Amino acid sequence: MPELPEVETTVAGLRPVLEGQRLTLVEPRRADLRWPIPVDLRQRMTGAVVTSLGRRAKYGLVETDRGDMMIFHLGMSGRWRIDPEEIEKHDHLLLETESGHRLALNDPRRFGSLDIVRAADLANYRPFILMGPEPLGDDFIGEYLKIATRDRKAPIKQLLLDQRIVAGLGNIYVCEALHMAGISPQAKGGAISRPRYQRLVDAIKRVLIAAIAAGGSSLRDFVQPSGELGYFAKDWLVYGREGQACQCGALVQRRVDSGRSTFYCSRCQK
Numbered sequence: 001m002p003e004l005p006e007v008e009t010t011v012a013g014l015r016p017v018l019e020g021q022r023l024t025l026v027e028p029r030r031a032d033l034r035w036p037i038p039v040d041l042r043q044r045m046t047g048a049v050v051t052s053l054g055r056r057a058k059y060g061l062v063e064t065d066r067g068d069m070m071i072f073h074l075g076m077s078g079r080w081r082i083d084p085e086e087i088e089k090h091d092h093l094l095l096e097t098e099s100g101h102r103l104a105l106n107d108p109r110r111f112g113s114l115d116i117v118r119a120a121d122l123a124n125y126r127p128f129i130l131m132g133p134e135p136l137g138d139d140f141i142g143e144y145l146k147i148a149t150r151d152r153k154a155p156i157k158q159l160l161l162d163q164r165i166v167a168g169l170g171n172i173y174v175c176e177a178l179h180m181a182g183i184s185p186q187a188k189g190g191a192i193s194r195p196r197y198q199r200l201v202d203a204i205k206r207v208l209i210a211a212i213a214a215g216g217s218s219l220r221d222f223v224q225p226s227g228e229l230g231y232f233a234k235d236w237l238v239y240g241r242e243g244q245a246c247q248c249g250a251l252v253q254r255r256v257d258s259g260r261s262t263f264y265c266s267r268c269q270k
């Protein structure tokens with residue numbers, strides 16, 4: 001499932017083929033993904049020049065010279081294909097650029113989304129209204145997390161997955177960052193000290209930056225032979241490693257809360 005680093009990697013992969021390009025064809029091939037695709041997306045994007053690409057949480061942003069912002073979410077299975085040899089059943093949006101590139105947004109399970117808003121109104125896009133800061137942003141610091149979780153008795157892991165506290169963190173990165181910071185996933189949010197929160201913030205940024213760097217290096221391999229922007233596998237320290245040795249020698253444990261697995265080391269994480 002695409003997480004923040006994969007979305008960042010995807011945006012980086014799209015930038016060289018889309019930025020500065022006029023879109024000569026914009027063709028949604030169905031009416032909806034997870035929710036309806038705006039009926040005016042085709043008309044607003046066709047003929048527009050892409051001025052920049054960006055990311056907010058796990059949403060990709062494509063801005064045009066008309067002041068519009070196309071917003072895509074990759075859901076569970078979405079990916080962009082660059083210059084695919086053939087269009088497939090699950091290619092739900094086609095783009096063509098003036099320089100002759102063709103792009104397809106492919107999403108077999110259709111948990112993704114496609115929207116278009118005025119760029120100036122981006123903060124009022126419904127999923128963004130209550131969204132917390134970007135984990136890689138300068139305002140995401142230990143002090144912020146301390147205040148945002150004040151008096152909260154919920155486990156820190158649950159709080160970190162709450163998009164209102166911090167945007168776009170998924171299960172894998174939360175498990176890995178908590179391990180790196182030595183904090184138990186079950187620790188009550190309100191009881192964690194400022195220094196420990198600063199360690200946690202540093203760990204979150206390190207884990208994400210490492211994943212983005214790994215994605216960037218795998219991107220080259222992905223784009224050239226297959227034309228697809230893919231996701232990279234990584235050797236995690238705890239995620240998916242139940243029963244295997246942690247670097248401290250103890251065994252990695254797993255617990256399941258409301259269907260979601262948490263991997264952790266009870267020796268390293270308090």
Ligand SMILES: [Zn+2]
Pocket residue numbers: 246247248249250265266267268269
């Ligand atoms: Zn350990």
